[in-house]
Amino acid sequence: MHSPAPLDAALVQRLVDTQFPQWSSLGIRQVVPGGWDNRTFRLGDDLLVRLPSADGYAAAVAKEQQWLPVIAAHVGLQIPEPVGRGAPTAEFPRPWSVYRWIDGESSANAPIEDLTAFALDVAGFLSELVRCDAAGGPAAGDHSFHRGAHPRFYDAEVQRSLERLEDVIDTTAARRVWDAALRTRITAPPVWFHGDIAPGNLLVRGGRLAAVIDFGTSGVGDPACDLAIAWTMFDEPARVAFRDALGWSEDVWARGRAWALWKAMLLAAGDAGAHDPAAEARSARDVIARILADAP
Incomplete structure (x- = not known):
């Protein structure tokens, strides 16, 4: 062979x-x-x-x-x-x-002069994306790793992460965030989502958002998965501006927190592929702290 x-x-x-x-x-x-x-x-x-x-x-x-x-x-x-x-x-x-x-530099590395303006640029892109005609588009599923579906698809992974992180994070607060998302229902018509709105997929020129790349997890469904950047990259003023510009419902935001929490807990527990597991686990714990602090 x-x-x-x-x-x-x-x-x-x-x-x-x-x-x-x-x-x-x-x-x-x-x-x-x-x-x-x-x-x-x-x-x-x-x-x-x-x-x-x-x-x-x-x-x-x-x-x-x-x-x-x-x-x-x-x-x-x-x-x-x-x-x-x-x-x-x-x-x-x-x-x-x-x-x-x-051409452009990853926003994970590029200097961004005004993070709030950057967040508004991301919100503008997402607003345009969800307005694209979704007829015939690929429904959320295996090809999108179930981004665009309800985050409850990953409930078993979340429960395992909560057990592993019992002495690492505030698991009581994390369970509240996850359970709040589980109580929501997706009632809006399916729309286009990107599936991985993350710093590495946002290209910057002159300090401003210029391009969005890597649509491998894109599809048609619930756009809540695209909100994770609110906690992985944005500070509080940028997050507030991002949320206000999108105008999406509290249920969508509850699922967005859950998507961000799912991935951050996997990284913090060492259960997700990572280039630098120790560094990404530390970063993930910071993300979890922001999610929990921002939860209603």
Whole structure:
């Protein structure tokens, strides 16, 4: 049995040479950090290649190829533009994509002069996104890792995290936040959601939000999952401005807190994949503290 080929520049060069020979001379270099769900490579100066890092992420390729052009027509910020779809091969048995390169620096690293203005930019993008025509769009499910569904899908994980974090966080308060979300019902019509509105997927130019990338967990459903950034990145003034600009109901915000809490507790308990588990666990505990302090 052959070992899978490493996801490196040499593999990408072979894939491009075979399937997109018109770009074979452009040169390839890996983007660092290259992401968790996908590995990203520059292809010349104007293109990039994204390869799913595991089978569970492969479904996003067809979804993004089909729906990103539809969404792009209705949002003001730049989003990824697919220009080629690679076929699976014996060496790399998953579909893959070629996109236009978008200039910008990850908001996880870029200096942001006015966090409240940045939060308002994010709210503006989300407001445009939920107004996109959702007819025929992919309903929340396995392809979105159930983002866009009710957070109760992850109740078993949350209960395990609460047990593991009993002496680490205020689990009584965390249970109140989670239980408040479980009591809500999704009654609004399904809308487009991004699924991973996080600093690494928000690109900054000149201190302002310029682009939103990585729609691999996007779909049509409940947009509450896109609120997690209110606690993972924003301070209180930015969070208040973000909430006021969106105008979404308290039930949606209750589910948004739950989505943020679910992921933060997984990280704090060491049960989620992380590049730097110790550092991300510390950061996750800070996020949990903000969520609990902000809860009604």
